[in-house]
Amino acid sequence: MTTPFIAFCLSFLALFLFYVILTLALNLQWGQAGILNFGLVGFVALGAYITAICMLDPSTLEYIDVGFGLPFPIAFVIAIIVTGIIAWLVSAIVRLGLEELAIITLAFAEVVHIAISNETWLTGGTTGIYISSFLDEKLGLLGYNVVFTVVLLVAALLVYYFTTKLNFSQFGRISNAIRQDEIKAKSLGINTVSHRMKVFVIGSMIMAAAGSLYAYFGLRVVPELYPVGLTFAVWIALILGGSGNNRGAVLGIGIYMLMDMLARLYLDIPGHPEIAAGLKFVIIGLLLVILIIRRPEGILGPKRSRYA
């Protein structure tokens, strides 16, 4: 096997792991607590762009005025914290009424997208920001992809461990209770709004972390890396695999990406690349419809607690 092929496989694996983290974060919010977050990609983009801006040395790019030249670890932490604060503000505005939040997050992601596309002084507009990594300079193509994949693997395992532990703890039990019957949860002395805000913020911070890592290893941030479609790819994957089940989340995104790749490889009609892209969604849509009718709880079904 040639080095570029292995490098390609590794980068595909890295992309998969990136999606795994996002699906796990969404499972924390939607699967366990019933929070509709339709603006997932906005939080990912925020994490990525804050990292890029923190790391950028403004003297290297003439069309951007702001940059701090910080090393990646610091930029990573700042990205997570700032996104957490923004997520908290977003949820505080609507005090987390579920329907309101669904609309607000959708709008939020759109605002983020428009902002990063147009605020050239800060984000480089459609050209984006290039990130320079010392790893890129020292390691070859293969070595770089190995490091990239291993880091994302560790991150995905950590997120899996953390979200599973969280879901099966009292914190997750309360999320689960609120999702099932908010009024009852309130009557039992649970501050449901504050709890949901915590879940929303934690989930959004995980999304930002994934965005930050992926941007650093991808060496570039551009608006088209963060389309609305990303949000719904993750949603489809979670519903496919089983909401409220971390294993289902991983399985779902695996199936989604496999189908995505197979569609690219085999549905390709020479001269008409757009057919493959369209057919892919037709097939995924069809599969989803069949699944919702036959098995609405997803392939694996929920596993929200250790007791049931």
Place this chain on the structure above:
Amino acid sequence: MHNKAKIILQCENLKKSFGATRAVDGCSLEFQEGTITSIIGPNGSGKTTLFNIITGFTPPDSGKVYYKDKDITKLCMKSKSYALADLGIAQSFQLARGFGEMAILESLMVPPTIADDNSLFTVFQLLLPGRKETSRLEREKKAREMLKELGLEEKSAEKLQDQDVGTQKLVELGQIFLLGPSIFLLDEPLAGVSRDKVPILLNHIKGLREMGKTIVMIEHKMEPVLNISDMIYVLVKGKILVNGSPDEIRNDQRVKEAYLGVSSVRTE
């Protein structure tokens, strides 16, 4: 007979309208500690609305609520139902509400019985490897004791939604008991409960009174109400028609006409 008992909860001139409907129209009630007070009245007379005001689910238009001589109207106004539960006012619902997908045991683990281990700080501590959730076993133990108390031990792993109404109401009673409240507001605890489960529920409610808890109850089944209540309020069209001991209510002509229907009341 309970003259010396302390008034624990007091409502003063509560009013609540929904559009042109005056659901609660100037109600003043007093509840004595350690007694069972029942609120009866025809459908739509405002009983549940009155409950929801006291538990902070429906903010009143005007009026005051005092709990242990403390003005808690503000909490009611701001719909801080969870804060009221913390204070010691707990509510069960007309249609039993629980967390149907949970095992019965786990649904009894939801009430925050153990000092809050729900803060963001504790949550992030879970990230540390090998960190155990120590409170879980303690919580589970309390839930198991409660199940035993309710006589539902063998059903601990069954889902709540698969149970009959009587069992669901028992679990609900257990859940709010675990909160350790001083006042139990029970909205039709016997509605939909099969005949064989009624005495079990009534025994638990009487047991609560023996423990010194205060019970306020809305109920339609007349016999149990007249049997176990210490005081009865009759609510008609959002107003209190009359209040008194079960015997007084039984013999009150206005009540017979307004609510019970003259012929249905046996005079003993």
